[in-house]
Amino acid sequence: MISFINVDCTFGKKAGIKNVNFTINSGDFVFLTGPSGAGKSTILRLIYMDLFPEKGKVSIRNFDSSTIRNHEIPFLRRRVGMIFQDFNLLQDRDVYENVALSLYVSHYKTREIKNRVYEVLNQVGLGHRVHFYPSELSGGEQQRVAVARAIVKEPVVLLADEPTGNLDPRVSLELINLLNKINQRGTAIIVATHNYALIPRIPNARLFQMEEGEVTKIT
Ligand SMILES: Nc1ncnc2c1ncn2[C@@H]1O[C@H](COP(=O)(O)OP(=O)(O)OP(=O)(O)O)[C@@H](O)[C@H]1O
Ligand SMILES: [Mg+2]
Structure with a gap:
């Protein structure tokens, strides 16, 4: 449903992400982890088509970063929900x-x-x-x-960028349980976080580990 093929997205000379490849299916729950600056938010922004790759291709359902036109972006965003650390x-x-x-x-x-x-x-x-x-x-x-x-x-996918960053541990777990419930109704979920305590709460979750703009491990 979502695929990244050889995606590079840089900011001037600074690398955002480099040669990223993965696919995400409709029922997936994905944790995107890695240290600050690893490129987690960059990946979410590429899916929201708030950023576009310099090289490679991002596709979400039948929307493709290399062919989408400006007037089609609102239609993509109806299919992609997003939440942030600061609500x-x-x-x-x-x-x-x-x-x-x-x-x-x-x-x-x-x-x-x-x-x-x-x-x-x-x-x-x-x-x-x-x-x-x-x-x-x-x-x-x-x-x-x-x-x-x-x-x-x-939406077909819900993106969450550090959604528990302003929540205490108990409330963070309640939020992750809510995201799990939404996932069980068929919405794919992608959570970018350095809160590693959340990961074992979703036993079937996939883990994408990032470092310095690269996805170094996918499970
Ligand atoms: N708008 C921008 N202009 C310049 N550089 C940027 C911009 N956005 C991101 N970067 C750089 O791209 C790299 C990846 O940033 P990104 O925000 O994706 O990291 P992150 O994994 O989300 O980090 P954090 O955990 O701190 O949120 C970093 O080196 C960052 O400095
Ligand atoms: Mg970030």
């Missing part, structure tokens, strides 16, 4: 609106928006926080809002 919620919108916003933008019908938003908020365990504002929520709850927002359009 990135809109502070002046409540939980409902944070999750519903991308559906308004994509012209979903009002009833469908309401149904989808309530469904995902229940799925992430926030059915009782619908009209709270981000500042009224714990870090773990805010990250679950971000997850709800990322999955509301039923």
